[in-house]
Amino acid sequence: MKIISNPYELKKYLNGTSQSVGFVPTMGALHKGHISLIKKAKEENTFVVVSIFLNPTQFLKGEDLEKYPKKDEADKKICEIAGVDVVFFPHAKDIYTPDEASILAPNVRGYILEGASRPGHFNGVLSIVMKLLHIVNPTKAYFGKKDAQQLNLISLMVKQFFMDVEIIAVDTMRESDGLALSSRNIYLSQEQRKEALKISVSLYEASKMVSKKELHTTTIIKAMREQLAPLEISYVEIVNRGFEPIEAVEIGNTIILVEAKVGDTRLLDNIWL
Ligand code: AMP
Numbered sequence: 001m002k003i004i005s006n007p008y009e010l011k012k013y014l015n016g017t018s019q020s021v022g023f024v025p026t027m028g029a030l031h032k033g034h035i036s037l038i039k040k041a042k043e044e045n046t047f048v049v050v051s052i053f054l055n056p057t058q059f060l061k062g063e064d065l066e067k068y069p070k071k072d073e074a075d076k077k078i079c080e081i082a083g084v085d086v087v088f089f090p091h092a093k094d095i096y097t098p099d100e101a102s103i104l105a106p107n108v109r110g111y112i113l114e115g116a117s118r119p120g121h122f123n124g125v126l127s128i129v130m131k132l133l134h135i136v137n138p139t140k141a142y143f144g145k146k147d148a149q150q151l152n153l154i155s156l157m158v159k160q161f162f163m164d165v166e167i168i169a170v171d172t173m174r175e176s177d178g179l180a181l182s183s184r185n186i187y188l189s190q191e192q193r194k195e196a197l198k199i200s201v202s203l204y205e206a207s208k209m210v211s212k213k214e215l216h217t218t219t220i221i222k223a224m225r226e227q228l229a230p231l232e233i234s235y236v237e238i239v240n241r242g243f244e245p246i247e248a249v250e251i252g253n254t255i256i257l258v259e260a261k262v263g264d265t266r267l268l269d270n271i272w273l
Contacts, residue, residue, distance in 0.1 A: 001076075001079060001080045001084055001085065001086070001087065002085065002086045002087070003076065003086075003087045003089055004086060004087070004088055004089070005088075005090050005091060005094060006094060007088075007090060007094055007095070007135045010049075010086065010088050010135055011135055011137075013086065014047075014049070014086075014136065017047060019045070019046035019047040020044070020045040020046055020047065020139040020140070021045060021047045021048075021049060021136065021137070021138040021139050022040075022041030022042065022044055022045030022047070022048045022049070022138060022139065022140050022141075022142065023041070023049045023050075023051070023132070023133070023136045023138035023140070023141045023142070023165075024037045024038050024041050024048070024049070024050045024051070024141075024142045025050075025051045025053075025128075025129060025132050025141065025143075026050060026052055026053075027053065027054045027055060027068070027183065028052040028053075028054060028069075028070060028071060028072065028075050028183070029068070029069040029070065029071050029075070029183035029186070030071070030074070030075045030078045030079070030183075031173075031181045031182075031183065032173045032181055033144060033146065033172065033173040033181040033182070034050075034078075035078065036170055036171070036173050037142040037143075037144060038050060038079070038083075038084060038142075039082065040142055040168065040170050041140070041142050041168075042082070044140060044168070045138075045140060047085050047086075048083070048086075049084070049085065049086045049087075049088060049136050049138065050079050050084045050086075050087050050088070051087075051088040051089075051090070051132055052072070052075055052088070052089050053088070053089070053090055053128070053132075054068055054070070055095075055124060055128040056092060056096075056124075057096070057123070057127060057128065058121050058122075058124030058125045058128065059121075060118055060119070060120060060121060063118070064184075064187075068183070069183055069184075069186050072089075075087075076089075088132075088135070088136065095128070102123060103123065103126040103127045103130050103157065104123055104126075105122035105123050105125075105126055105153060106153070109149075109152070109153060109156070109243050110122040110123070110126075110153060112149075112243070113149055113237055113239075113243075113257060113259070114149045114259060115149065116235070117234045117235070117259060117266070122149075122150070122153055125150055125153070125154075126153060126154065129157070130157065130161075133158075133163060133165055137165075139165070139166065140165065140166045140167075140168050141154075141165050141166070141167055141168065142168045142170055143167060143168070143169060143170065144170050144172060145169050145171055145172050145270070145272060146172040146180055146181075146182070146268065146269065146270070147268065148255050148257060149243065149257070151167070151169055152241075152242075155167045172269070174200065177197060177200075178197060178200035178201065178204065179193070179196055179197055179199075179200055180199075180267075180268075180269045182267065182268070184265055184266070184267065185267075187263070187264070187265040188262060188263070188265060189263070192262045192263050192265070195231060195262050196262045196265075196267055198227060198228050198231055199228065199231070199258050199260055199267055199269045200269055201227060202224040202228050202236075202258060203224075203256060203258060203269060203270070203271040204271075205223065205224070205227060206220050206223070206224050206256050206271065207256075207271055207273060209223065210249050210251070210273055215248040215249040216247070216248060217238040217245075217247055217248060217249060218247075220238060220249070220256070221236050221237070224236045224256075224258070228258070231260040231261065231262060232260060232261040233259070233260045234259040234260060234266070235257065235258070235259050236256075236257070236258050237257050238254060238255070238256050238257075239254070239255055240253050240254060240255075241253050241254070241255060241272075243255075249273060251273055252273075254272070255270050255271070255272050255273070256270060256271050256273065257269075257270040258270065
């Protein structure tokens with residue numbers, strides 16, 4: 001496995017490869033969710049690149065950029081064991097220069113839900129993904145359904161900028177009790193971890209309501225809010241796969257999303273119906 005930190009060196013290394021390249025962008029502190037993306041990339045490509053870059057521009061002032069878990073050595077080992085061909089490990093100075101162009105998230109879809117909780121967050125996400133896709137020039141790039149809005153905005157960007165990469169959505173990996181894996185779970189105390197389970201339970205209960213033919217989104221959202229109490233809820237929303245609000249669940253075209261705070265930790269989860 002090769003580790004490269006310079007973008008130009010990586011471009012040169014990958015240039016002219018006739019193999020299909022699968023790309024998995026991450027911010028490090030890798031867990032089984034990330035590994036499932038890597039596995040899928042390996043199944044579908046002959047060459048796999050993983051980037052590990054804690055992207056500062058997607059954090060708002062006062063968020064957890066400084067305390068975000070860093071596990072560089074463990075991450076490299078995980079990649080090696082998973083059979084990654086190249087880890088791209090850039091420094092911020094290799095990626096950003098002062099006063100440069102950037103991508104702006106769409107005015108509506110970039111500022112609802114997660115974008116309303118974190119205004120400007122998706123500008124940072126789209127800008128770094130655009131840069132990384134230009135550096136790696138992959139055949140396919142892999143993103144988790146766990147960050148459903150991010151996945152939607154990246155898929156839109158790639159289409160709107162006529163880019164030649166296929167975006168692949170990967171299912172959310174969970175702990176055996178249902179908690180969605182996240183690098184931020186490390187912040188949770190044992191007590192908070194128990195509280196956090198309310199999030200996946202509320203989604204599971206919502207899907208049970210739907211299977212019993214309760215399709216009204218306001219009724220489902222009300223029940224979920226009751227189950228989530230006393231967590232501080234940022235949003236509970238039901239949208240179609242294009243991220244438009246809907247009045248009734250449409251099976252095969254619906255995402256139910258939750259963001260709630262457990263202590264100081266903001267946790268995201270969703271279910272695709
Ligand atoms: P991050 O390092 O948090 O930026 O995540 C890197 C990629 O892994 C993103 O595409 C995430 O959506 C994805 N990811 C994060 N958690 C999970 C999970 N539990 N299951 C599947 N994919 C995940």
